[in-house]
Amino acid sequence: MIDLAEDAPSNSLLRLGAQPIALTAVALLLLIVGVTSIAIWRAYTGAAPETDRVVASRQLQVRAAQASEQLVEKTKGLEATQQESIDQLQVVQDQLLTMKRLLASQQADTKRLSEQVAGLNESIDGLRQSFASARANEADTSSVTPRKPARHRHASARKRPRS
Structure with a gap:
């Protein structure tokens, strides 16, 4: 009997293996229940994976389009700002050129006036020298020649008859 008790578990396995149709039917029933539950769950949630993928791809396309539009707008803004900067730089360059011309003109006037002042100084020095030599x-x-005293000069000037 001990032998029979040990054979009992292997006997039950042999018994299940002997009825493969029942085993297949149970496996098929479990598979059908699983597929049905998945289909019911998808229908209940209302979203199939394919629909989710399409919606997600469309959302990505919309986001990419929005980002592209924002980049285009920012690029246009940068272009406008750059053009304004170029215009302002051109105005500043024109002003700088005008200032350089004015400065050159003023420097030429200053040089001319300095030369004229130097000429006047030389003339004044010449006059001073001639005046000093005339006094000398x-x-x-x-x-x-001795001079008459000042009284006599005035007196002789009075005595002369006027004609």
């Missing part, structure tokens, strides 16, 4: 000559001639 006058002093030399006055020391050689």
Whole structure:
């Protein structure tokens, strides 16, 4: 009997293997229940994976289009800003050129006026020298010929008859 008790578990396995139709029917029933439950779940949630993928891809396309439009707008804004900067730079360059011309003109005027002042200084120095030499000559001639006192000069000038 001990032998029979040990054979009992292997006997039950042999018994299940002996009825493969029942085993297949149970497996098929489990498979049908699983597929049906998945179909019911998808129908209940209302979203199939394919629909989810299509919706997700469309959302990505919309986001990409929005991002592209934003980039185009920003690019146009940058172009406008760059053009304004170029225009302002051109105005500043024109002003700088005008200032350079004015500065060159002023420098030329300053140089001309400096040359004229130098010429005037030379003329003044020449006049001073000639005036100093004239005084020196006058002093030399006055020391050689004695002068009458100032009273006598005025008195002789009064005595002369006027004609």
